[in-house]
Amino acid sequence: MDQQLIQQCGDELFDAMQKRITLKPFSERFPEITVEDAYHISLRMIERRVAAGEKIIGKKIGVTSKAVQNMLKVHQPDFGFLTDKMAYSQGQQMPISEQLIQPKAEGEIAFILKKDLLGPGLTNADILAATEAVLPCFEVVDSRIENWQIKIQDTVADNASCGLFVLGDKAVNPRRLDLATCGMVVEKNGAIISTGAGAAALGSPVNCVTWLANTLGQFGIPLKAGEVILSGSLVPLEPVQAGDFMSVTIGGIGCASVRFV
Amino acid sequence: MVEAYENQLTQTQIAELAAHCEQAELEAYEITKITDDFPQMSYKDAFDIQWEMRRRKVSRGHKIVGMKMGLTSWAKMAQMGVEHPCYGFLADYFSVPDGGEIRHDALIHPKIEAELAFVLKKELKGPGVHIGDVLSATDFVMPAVEVIDSRYKDFKFDLKSVIADNSSSSRFITGGRMAEVADVDLKHIGVVMEINGEVVQTGAGAAVLGHPAASVAMLANMLAERGEHLAAGSFIMIGAITAAVQVNKGDTFSVRYQGLGSISGKFV
Numbered sequence: 053m054d055q056q057l058i059q060q061c062g063d064e065l066f067d068a069m070q071k072r073i074t075l076k077p078f079s080e081r082f083p084e085i086t087v088e089d090a091y092h093i094s095l096r097m098i099e100r101r102v103a104a105g106e107k108i109i110g111k112k113i114g115v116t117s118k119a120v121q122n123m124l125k126v127h128q129p130d131f132g133f134l135t136d137k138m139a140y141s142q143g144q145q146m147p148i149s150e151q152l153i154q155p156k157a158e159g160e161i162a163f164i165l166k167k168d169l170l171g172p173g174l175t176n177a178d179i180l181a182a183t184e185a186v187l188p189c190f191e192v193v194d195s196r197i198e199n200w201q202i203k204i205q206d207t208v209a210d211n212a213s214c215g216l217f218v219l220g221d222k223a224v225n226p227r228r229l230d231l232a233t234c235g236m237v238v239e240k241n242g243a244i245i246s247t248g249a250g251a252a253a254l255g256s257p258v259n260c261v262t263w264l265a266n267t268l269g270q271f272g273i274p275l276k277a278g279e280v281i282l283s284g285s286l287v288p289l290e291p292v293q294a295g296d297f298m299s300v301t302i303g304g305i306g307c308a309s310v311r312f313v
Numbered sequence: 314m315v316e317a318y319e320n321q322l323t324q325t326q327i328a329e330l331a332a333h334c335e336q337a338e339l340e341a342y343e344i345t346k347i348t349d350d351f352p353q354m355s356y357k358d359a360f361d362i363q364w365e366m367r368r369r370k371v372s373r374g375h376k377i378v379g380m381k382m383g384l385t386s387w388a389k390m391a392q393m394g395v396e397h398p399c400y401g402f403l404a405d406y407f408s409v410p411d412g413g414e415i416r417h418d419a420l421i422h423p424k425i426e427a428e429l430a431f432v433l434k435k436e437l438k439g440p441g442v443h444i445g446d447v448l449s450a451t452d453f454v455m456p457a458v459e460v461i462d463s464r465y466k467d468f469k470f471d472l473k474s475v476i477a478d479n480s481s482s483s484r485f486i487t488g489g490r491m492a493e494v495a496d497v498d499l500k501h502i503g504v505v506m507e508i509n510g511e512v513v514q515t516g517a518g519a520a521v522l523g524h525p526a527a528s529v530a531m532l533a534n535m536l537a538e539r540g541e542h543l544a545a546g547s548f549i550m551i552g553a554i555t556a557a558v559q560v561n562k563g564d565t566f567s568v569r570y571q572g573l574g575s576i577s578g579k580f581v
Contacts, residue, residue, distance in 0.1 A: 118512075230571060230572070232505060232569070233503045233504070233505055233569050233570065233571040233572075234503050234571060235501045235502050235503025235504070235516070235517030235518060235519075235571055236501075236503065236517055237500065237501055237517045237518075237519040244387070244519050244520070244523055247515075247516045247517035247518075247519055247520040247554070248503075248515045248516060248517065249503030249504060249505050249515035249516065249517060249571070250503065250505075250515075251505040251512045251515050251569075252512070252515040255512055286515065301500075301501050302501065303498050303501035303502055303503050303517065303571050304498070304501075304571065304572075
């Protein structure tokens with residue numbers, strides 16, 4: 053794809069997000085689109101968001117489960133950028149009906165870094181040594197692509213289908229945890245709808261962050277001290293609508309809950 | 314179970330069906346589900362068949378070493394179209410040591426499930442047993458893996474048939490680290506199942522009836538329907554935290570438990 057088309061696609065995604073409309077999949081309209089093109093589109097979209105006053109506060113890793121990788125026919129995760137406008141606090145109402153199009157919630161472990169990390173060549177030990185704390189998190193993903201009919205290029209271009217997120221109010225030192233076996237219980241409107249454990253994301257949430265740091269490192273981009281890194285869902289995605297209440301509890305870490313309006 | 318707790322089959326039919334189901338277990342062959350031939354079978358009949366099978370084993374010198382709950386996850390009940398969990402018994406020869414080998418040929422179409430086991434220090438007598446009773450009566454909890462092996466063709470059954478088949482019990486492995494219930498967050502404890510080194514299932518304790526201890530309470534209450542109880546020292550497996558996963562000859566498995574170590578084994 054040429055620079056002009058990449059810019060046009062990024063702008064279309066930005067407009068779609070603002071107007072809450074969906075687009076036909078890029079992978080259908082431009083069959084030649086590569087994953088690299090898609091990342092350039094996502095950079096254009098985030099550039100527009102930053103120009104509109106948003107601040108980048110972290111990154112998210114997506115496509116971390118075997119099931120989603122098989123569905124999208126890829127063997128690696130993807131990533132997107134988090135901005136301050138996406139972040140909500142425990143107990144706050146999340147206005148999905150005003151801000152999102154076709155939201156789905158997923159339970160994750162969030163990492164807060166205390167040191168910069170620049171790959172490649174980083175190991176899990178480097179990631180853990182640079183992690184200040186881990187927190188329970190709900191990421192509410194959304195797609196600007198019609199009916200979530202995404203191929204990997206579509207979700208990468210669309211900022212890894214990032215929507216909004218809420219962090220729990222308890223942060224735990226990862227030195228006290230075995231993140232691969234941490235259990236997760238997700239409840240929706242009072243019913244337990246799914247359970248999982250850390251290993252559901254690439255064998256361990258730490259593997260996900262290591263992948264991200266090494267992948268971004270190839271382009272000279274560091275993960276920075278203070279950034280929030282969402283490490284990928286440990287449970288199946290759950291569609292949500294205004295009026296729903298959800299909570300996620302992670303063994304040894306704590307709980308995040310969110311009321312959707 | 315809304316139907317009356319009474320027999321529809323004769324004692325002779327019950328004895329014959331127990332022998333029929335047990336023979337399929339011992340010789341590892343598939344049978345059609347028994348409600349196909351006895352559609353009038355009641356829940357009491359189904360449990361009577363299971364208890365007759367138990368009596369047969371004891372009379373041959375086997376020891377009953379514990380109890381297990383089955384179909385305890387909401388997902389599994391929905392999948393099998395049943396509204397209630399069931400129980401079965403564990404005979405001495407079902408036990409396999411941690412890291413041990415399980416003969417695949419001795420089974421029909423085995424699947425493995427990640428579970429937890431409770432060992433009681435006080436008896437539990439229903440009805441009316443609740444989670445608090447279970448926690449206060451528990452000596453310790455420990456990791457457990459169950460190998461289930463329905464004797465029914467293609468693992469397809471209804472609730473009555475599976476009860477008569479000792480709730481698909483076949484083998485179990487315990488291991489890892491024991492813990493006091495006060496030291497474990499049983500609802501949120503995570504488990505990770507790997508087969509041949511690949512993560513195939515993850516889950517947390519709440520997958521079992523919302524809390525693992527709820528499963529033990531339900532067992533005590535179900536046993537009370539027959540005037541039975543759980544004695545001090547009882548070993549009880551709570552039912553699957555993860556989906557059951559099919560295993561083949563040559564497969565190795567390992568299940569890790571948050572804070573409680575792991576269990577492994579091999580199908581040979």
